[in-house]
Amino acid sequence: MTGTVRGVLAVVGVLGAVGAFWAVGAIAGPAADAQGRPPGVPRGEVAIPLAGESDVATSNGPLRVLAPHGPFERGRAVVVMRSQGARTTVRLKVTGVGRTAAGRTFGAHLHTGPCVAGDGAAAGPHYNTDVINGRKPVRADHEREIWLDFTVSPSGAANASASVPFAPKPGDRSIVIHEHATDHHGTAGARLACLPLAWN
Ligand SMILES: [Cu+2]
Numbered sequence: 001m002t003g004t005v006r007g008v009l010a011v012v013g014v015l016g017a018v019g020a021f022w023a024v025g026a027i028a029g030p031a032a033d034a035q036g037r038p039p040g041v042p043r044g045e046v047a048i049p050l051a052g053e054s055d056v057a058t059s060n061g062p063l064r065v066l067a068p069h070g071p072f073e074r075g076r077a078v079v080v081m082r083s084q085g086a087r088t089t090v091r092l093k094v095t096g097v098g099r100t101a102a103g104r105t106f107g108a109h110l111h112t113g114p115c116v117a118g119d120g121a122a123a124g125p126h127y128n129t130d131v132i133n134g135r136k137p138v139r140a141d142h143e144r145e146i147w148l149d150f151t152v153s154p155s156g157a158a159n160a161s162a163s164v165p166f167a168p169k170p171g172d173r174s175i176v177i178h179e180h181a182t183d184h185h186g187t188a189g190a191r192l193a194c195l196p197l198a199w200n
Pocket residue numbers: 108109110111126176177178188
């Protein structure tokens with residue numbers, strides 16, 4: 001993934017430090033210098049690497065239209081996907097949605113393929129960790145796929161987030177917005193718009 005950072009926790013204040021890239025505890029003594037100090041950590045203080053790394057993939061820009069005359073023709077979106085160990089959280093923010101869509105809920109998912117304007121099929125199927133890893137039976141649910149359904153506010157904005165117990169493999173992928181909320185089979189109707197999300 002792009003933007004790899006190594007998370008660091010201090011010996012003290014561990015609970016409060018989660019989420020900070022660098023956190024420093026004031027621990028004096030020989031133990032401090034026995035640890036490798038990351039950049040910015042003063043001498044005499046200690047930082048201990050978290051288990052695993054935090055990998056971040058982001059995308060920000062205009063939505064690409066897959067079906068004409070929909071409410072997303074002037075839409076924009078930001079997506080941030082962060083994996084730490086086997087856990088991944090994804091946040092999606094959509095703005096500029098047409099007023100006719102206020103109050104409606106749209107399905108949105110991570111798909112395996114690229115986001116190509118006018119070509120919904122190019123995005124391929126949902127990213128499903130069972131399929132990618134050859135596990136059977138394949139199940140389609142919010143633990144095996146990244147579902148980001150959102151409801152549009154009166155101002156034409158929406159937010160969604162998802163947390164899944166796997167780290168998606170890199171690729172030239174996309175977030176696809178569909179015409180309906182996702183049902184329990186994972187289907188959500190026609191593909192209306194997409195945002196590219198590529199990382200390696
Ligand atoms: Cu989808």
